[in-house]
Amino acid sequence: MDQDNLIEMVGVQKSYDGAHLVIPDLNLSIRRGEFLTLLGASGSGKTTTLMMLAGFENPTCGQIMMDGRPIQDVPAHQRGIGMVFQNYALFPHMTVAENLAYPLKMRGNDKTVTKDKVGRALDLVQLSAMAERKPAQLSGGQQQRVALARALVFEPELVLMDEPLGALDKNLREHMQFEIKQIHRQLGVTVVYVTHDQSEALTMSDRVAVFHDGRIEQLAPPAELYDRPSTAYIAAFIGENNGLDGVLTDSSLVLDGGLRVPLPGHGLLPGLRARAMVRPESVRLSKDLSVSVQARVADMAYLGDHTRLVARLDNGNTVVAKLTSGALPEDTSVGAPLVLGWEPEDMLVFPQGAAGF
Known part of the structure; x- marks a missing residue:
């Protein structure tokens, strides 16, 4: 086992009914001190993977190693892993301090050590003044801080977080x-975080593992996932992408309906059916770009820092553009003609049969 890795999952499979594998073959290495997010739609396998790491589910086969030791047969309470859940799972009859002291008492810490560690954990999440309150007397954000402090109070090497911010409103969620992330940097603990929220994954993570049908479709840093997705599925799942389907020629993509989109240097065989994808922020109003198409305005929405433009091509395809405020003439209206363009390096091209297409 690589000493830089805290966790190794090798050949892990999981079936709940003995017939269908929800995790067919998982191989995943988690580096010490990293913030790794498991991202995917409902039913993609991300939560099952987290539950196997935690010890709440057993793999059907395969091996899970932590610090070089197999743990798949070790009970959850003996793994020394911190857990943070979406529903907080705090003891309602205990004070905040008592909630934090509980995992320390279960590990045999004496009162002096317990008091010291509880105090430091409360300072970490800025809740020292709330130590004697009950969970019901706290806001949702404060309860989440208590749950986080309880997961960290016994100084685990690994903390698992299962949709921990799902119950919070947008502003509080972004603040948390x-x-x-600040606490992670401060402590250097390894975090494995489960979410279906793409922006949350991109914002918080050192690396993101995108799950699809029980498999990791791509594992990469956020910028690589966004800028260089390995499959059409990832390109469509991470952020927003315009997809244009057609048949390749030497230097263009002939869309369904006959519209020809310049596609210089695509590197694929002419005659192949393919999908070209371009991010809305890469689409601009211009006749002078390498790739340009005629379109008409189908819809517009002013969003402060940018205008979201939906344009319809001659063949019926729609293209979304995120334009800087002021880029559109003030008198632009629905139905107005315009020319949209982008550069070839802003396009991704996937042949038919590639994952996600």
Whole structure:
């Protein structure tokens, strides 16, 4: 086992009914001190993977190693892993301090050590003044901080977080993303975080593992996932992408309906059916770009820092553009003609049969 890795999952499979594998063959290495997010739609296998790491589910076969030792047969309470759940799972009859002291008492810490560690954990999440309150007397954000402090109070090497911010409103959720990342940097603990929220994954993670049908479709840093997705599925799942389907020629993509889109240097065989994808922020109003298409305005929405434009091509395809505010003439209206363009390096091209297409 590589000493830089805290966790190794090798050949892990999981079946709940003995017939269908929800995790067919998982191989995953988790580096010490990293913030790794398991991202995917409902039923993709991300939560099952987390539950196997935690010890709440057993793999059907395969091996899970932590610090070079197999743990798949070790009970959850003996793995020394911190857990943070979406529903907080706090003891309602205990004070905040008592909630934090509980995992320390279960590990045999004396009162002096327990008091010291509880105090440091409360300072970490800025809740020292709330130590004697009950969970019901706290806001949702404060309860989440208590749950986080309880997962960290016994100084585990690994903390698992299962949709921990799902119950919070947007502003508080974004604030807690920042706080959790700051605490991670401060402590250097290894975090495995499960979410279906793409922006949350991109904001918080050192690396993201995108799950699809029980498999990791791509594992990469956020910028690589966004800028260089390995499959059409990833390109469509991470952020927003315009997809244009057609048949390749030497230097263009002939869309369904006959519209020809310049596609210089695509590197694929002419005659192949393919999908070209381009991000809305790469689409601009211009006749002078290498790739340009005639379109008409189908819809517009002013969003402050940018205008979201939906344009319809001659063949019926729609293309979304995120244009800087002021880029559109003030008198632009639905139905107005315009020319949209982008550069070849802003396009991704996937042949038919590639994952996700």
